[in-house]
Amino acid sequence: MKEEKTTPLRQRMIEDMRIRGMAEKTQAAHIRAVKDFALFLKRSPDTATPEELRAYQLHMTNAGMSATTFNVRVLSLRFFFGMTCGRDEMKRHMQFRRAPRKLPAVLSVEEVGYILAAAPGPGLKYRAALGISYGAGLRAAEVCHLRVQDIDSGRMLIHVEKPSGKRTVALYETMSAFGSVPVVLAHLISKESITAEPTLGSSGQGCGDGGRITTSGLRAPRQCGGGERAGY
Missing domain, CATH: 1.10.150.130 (Tyrosine recombinase, N-terminal domain)
Structure with a gap:
């Protein structure tokens, strides 16, 4: 050549x-x-x-x-x-071109309910974590590192610690067949299923609430029926 x-x-x-x-x-x-x-x-x-x-x-x-x-x-x-x-x-x-922006899919309340219902069990721990993720717009890793003391249920606020600094996000009430997020959190805290360890992602033992929360576990509902019905 x-x-x-x-x-x-x-x-x-x-x-x-x-x-x-x-x-x-x-x-x-x-x-x-x-x-x-x-x-x-x-x-x-x-x-x-x-x-x-x-x-x-x-x-x-x-x-x-x-x-x-x-x-x-x-x-x-x-x-x-x-x-x-x-x-x-x-x-x-010379001019740069703007790439067309794809709007994200907006899930209905029913579709969010399907995803929460598909959360791994037994117990409400993953359902609470998914509800917090959806209601506050948190990433999976941020949810896994949440501590109970980071959640201000009275003012509906969550304090998130990041390497770049702290930020506060509003926790919008996310409804499902199992009740709102504050109700689920109250259930978990009352049974000490997430207060015994420093973070939601820690390996807890109590009440059969799913043990250690992982990012892969939070994404699991996408692979099951609830995720498909929600349009994923």
């Missing part, structure tokens, strides 16, 4: 990328992007005009290129013109 000749312009761009400390994969992506632009122009890319640069962006759009690929190529050309060619004015003629 015949090796492609490296032109002085490409060699200079490679050197500029090495000075920046770019990874080899990033360098290869930038080279491919500039090469594609040169094929579009049918001449050396450093001679491009603002109008030709605009035409190339329109060409990529009409070809159905994804916003991610489009933006990667624009980044490559910005580096090429700004750093290698010393033509910063060309950057004003």
